[in-house]
Amino acid sequence: MWHYDRGLKLTKADLAVDVRRRQPRAFVSHAHNDHMGRHELALCTPATARLYHHRLGPRPVLEMPYREPLDWGGLRLTTYPAGHCLGSAMLLAEEGSQTLLYSGDFKLGPSLTAEAAELPPADILVVESTFGDPRYRLPPRDTVIAEFIDLVRRLLSRECVPVIQAYALGKAQEVTAILTSAGLPVLQHAEVFAISQVYEACGVSLGGYRRYPGYAQPGHVIVVPPYVNRWRPLHGVERQVTIALTGWAAVANTRRWSQSDYALPLSDHADYDQLFRAIAIVDPKVVYCTHGPPRFVEHLRRAGIDAYPLDGRAAGSRAVGA
Numbered sequence: 001m002w003h004y005d006r007g008l009k010l011t012k013a014d015l016a017v018d019v020r021r022r023q024p025r026a027f028v029s030h031a032h033n034d035h036m037g038r039h040e041l042a043l044c045t046p047a048t049a050r051l052y053h054h055r056l057g058p059r060p061v062l063e064m065p066y067r068e069p070l071d072w073g074g075l076r077l078t079t080y081p082a083g084h085c086l087g088s089a090m091l092l093a094e095e096g097s098q099t100l101l102y103s104g105d106f107k108l109g110p111s112l113t114a115e116a117a118e119l120p121p122a123d124i125l126v127v128e129s130t131f132g133d134p135r136y137r138l139p140p141r142d143t144v145i146a147e148f149i150d151l152v153r154r155l156l157s158r159e160c161v162p163v164i165q166a167y168a169l170g171k172a173q174e175v176t177a178i179l180t181s182a183g184l185p186v187l188q189h190a191e192v193f194a195i196s197q198v199y200e201a202c203g204v205s206l207g208g209y210r211r212y213p214g215y216a217q218p219g220h221v222i223v224v225p226p227y228v229n230r231w232r233p234l235h236g237v238e239r240q241v242t243i244a245l246t247g248w249a250a251v252a253n254t255r256r257w258s259q260s261d262y263a264l265p266l267s268d269h270a271d272y273d274q275l276f277r278a279i280a281i282v283d284p285k286v287v288y289c290t291h292g293p294p295r296f297v298e299h300l301r302r303a304g305i306d307a308y309p310l311d312g313r314a315a316g317s318r319a320v321g322a
């Protein structure tokens, strides 16, 4: 049903899945740069299509709204929300009676700006396993958000300017919605602001925010891409204090990596426990792991799950995935 060609390919439809190099036809699970390329034809959800066009310019797309099966290339293809960022999708491929689910980047549980993940059952699961290490068990999301808002308020009360480092697509909009829901006005870096306009055009309201005008304003929080940091600060802002929001903050030395004053573990990826929960929901016969630590395969096997890395070398991959 599938083969490995420096990435996942659905054989019958000759459809590459989340491959960065240019393809005649490729499924794009979401509009993060490590999952898309300048393809001749991209299959993706309508929201991902808008974000894809925003990032790479006008390109041919075949839109796949969630839960609407598409008979294409000899397969039946259906997208389901992945809970990672706006438009992010899992792909269910059906060939005869065999089913394969590709998770893409995903997260379980609620989000203010992404559709909540839905996982259909499948025989074969290809799972994105970024946090496939037991060190990455993140605290409950509500706890992290409460801690974050509390920290921001404390900084504002000391007349500091909180500068939040977040990926420009997805995390930055989620953080903005979290802040504005708490009554805190936001200024967005131009790159973040441009993507937020796409979110708004897709019907996702982020509350009271404006484009950063080049100077701080009292009582405002500034949301910036991660490359703005302690050593490369925003121009025109005195007393700025940077806060990184990333799942990597679950491990102690993230503060140094992210070059921020504070780091809190708010993630848009499934943590270690969520990975196991997702696999239990899909209940596959076999699991292939991608984008994660190689040891995760061993963790799954010890739990009695038939698991392999998605790298084309795995014993059994041919037999099961052919």
Ligand SMILES: [Zn+2]
Residues within 6 Å of the ligand: 030, 032, 084, 105
């Ligand atoms: Zn992503």
